[in-house]
Amino acid sequence: DQQVKQNSPSLSVQEGRISILNCDYTNSMFDYFLWYKKYPAEGPTFLISISSIKDKNEDGRFTVFLNKSAKHLSLHIVPSQPGDSAVYFCAASASYNNAGNMLTFGGGTRLMVKP
């Protein structure tokens, strides 16, 4: 039972355009969501997060939108740059979880930004 899903395994965009990465979840107890970026042979790097009490969080070129009723979040990257090419993971945590704030991850979306 996949509680966090990223239905697009890959996405290709032109440099300068917007990249939109999507994530869906099923567990209504999730109250904190994060996006991580991963380059090959490296660990995931934290990008941006959002609490369930908000519907938008912005940090520079990165904006995360949360739609709780649809159990959907998205990451917008504007403008996209070739250096953004990586695998992006959506992750979620629930305060009730005994395992601290263990993260449940989606399967990842590979973003390719073409010059």
Added chain:
Amino acid sequence: GAGVSQSPSNKVTEKGKDVELRCDPISGHTALYWYRQSLGQGLEFLIYFQGNSAPDKSGLPSDRFSAERTGGSVSTLTIQRTQQEDSAVYLCASTPGLAGAKTQYFGPGTRLLVL
């Protein structure tokens, strides 16, 4: 300061052998997590340590897997009698362990290949 470090970066072993993977969390971080990423998959939670409390082992896939954390800092993940399906990237993450500190910082991972 220094980030999360893991060793070895790569490990090749024969089926049936035991392996030990090491994680040094960020200094002062009391919460430590182990995850693994199998080929083409998202990250899967394995085990969680918080300070001196008993670890949450709910994600360990079998009793061949164990982990310890000495002195509240360094952690070792041990896999006994390795199987080919244990081949994956094993990732360690840490957080300050404070309420509300939900962002996990990851190490570069150990790539385990079981022949």
